[in-house]
Amino acid sequence: MQVTPMRSWTQRLRSLRNRISLLVANRIRYSRGLHIEQPCGRIDGLSPAQQVRVTGLRRKYGFAFESLLSEETSLNNYAYLDFLDRAWVAAGGAPPAGLVMADVGCASFWYAAALQTFFRPRRLTGYELEAYRRYANGYTRQDYAQGYAGAWPATAFRAQDYLYETESAELITCWFPFVSPEPILAWGLSLNLLKPNELVRSMAGNLKPGGALLMVNHGSEEARSAAELCAAAGLTRQWQWMDSQPLRPRPQPPVASYWRH
Numbered sequence: 001m002q003v004t005p006m007r008s009w010t011q012r013l014r015s016l017r018n019r020i021s022l023l024v025a026n027r028i029r030y031s032r033g034l035h036i037e038q039p040c041g042r043i044d045g046l047s048p049a050q051q052v053r054v055t056g057l058r059r060k061y062g063f064a065f066e067s068l069l070s071e072e073t074s075l076n077n078y079a080y081l082d083f084l085d086r087a088w089v090a091a092g093g094a095p096p097a098g099l100v101m102a103d104v105g106c107a108s109f110w111y112a113a114a115l116q117t118f119f120r121p122r123r124l125t126g127y128e129l130e131a132y133r134r135y136a137n138g139y140t141r142q143d144y145a146q147g148y149a150g151a152w153p154a155t156a157f158r159a160q161d162y163l164y165e166t167e168s169a170e171l172i173t174c175w176f177p178f179v180s181p182e183p184i185l186a187w188g189l190s191l192n193l194l195k196p197n198e199l200v201r202s203m204a205g206n207l208k209p210g211g212a213l214l215m216v217n218h219g220s221e222e223a224r225s226a227a228e229l230c231a232a233a234g235l236t237r238q239w240q241w242m243d244s245q246p247l248r249p250r251p252q253p254p255v256a257s258y259w260r261h
């Protein structure tokens with residue numbers, strides 16, 4: 001039985017405000033066209049430790065994000081690549097390569113470059129339900145996502161709720177899904193969209209035989225909740241790793257866990 005936690009009045013009000021703002025965003029789908037970032041060429045202002053790690057990642061993976069992306073996005077991509085790199089080193093295996101991949105809840109898909117560089121997938125699709133959120137410069141999240149995806153072969157963005165997806169994948173990644181009310185409200189979404197059980201079940205259901213789910217959560221408490229959801233969806237954890245020294249500081253240490261049927 002699924003227990004619905006009590007919501008406070010302030011949470012309900014924030015949820016209503018977020019719901020209205022999402023409805024408005026979904027009605028105004030005007031697009032300014034693809035958003036293509038200006039490559040920064042180089043990243044300034046790295047600490048000595050960051051500089052060493054970024055140089056190592058560039059060498060190991062043979063790609064410089066700054067040849068494609070702005071400084072901020074490049075650094076964020078190095079942070080995700082660094083996390084993946086050290087998670088797999090800790091797990092003691094080679095990353096899966098050449099697979100059909102889905103990334104669930106990809107936001108603007110700003111990290112498509114890190115996923116491509118690390119996993120070298122045969123195909124990669126990012127899913128995001130809040131695709132028409134508009135940024136201050138007038139571009140929507142989808143405009144950005146299509147720009148990021150378009151830089152890579154066989155990479156696509158779908159403005160879609162993953163709960164209704166039935167296409168299977170060999171590897172599904174899910175970075176920081178919402179598992180409790182506060183984060184989803186802070187992100188600007190309404191509580192009716194908080195369906196962690198259903199989301200994990202749908203990812204588990206779309207895994208091809210032998211496929212895997214990489215889940216990433218904020219801190220050990222969230223990772224514990226996510227682990228319960230994965231186990232309830234019939235998945236078995238292969239490994240888990242917490243990053244106590246992320247390349248970019250985060251409020252909570254990110255935790256990766258890797259699951260199969």
Ligand SMILES: C[S@@+](CC[C@H](N)C(=O)[O-])C[C@H]1O[C@@H](n2cnc3c(N)ncnc32)[C@H](O)[C@@H]1O
Pocket residue numbers: 104105106107127128129130160161162163174175176177178187189193199
């Ligand atoms: C905390 S954000 C993480 C964004 C991104 N993965 C990252 O690492 O920056 C979670 C994202 O999942 C999206 N999301 C939540 N439920 C979803 C669903 N059922 N289908 C597709 N996207 C969903 C939200 O709109 C939000 O953009």
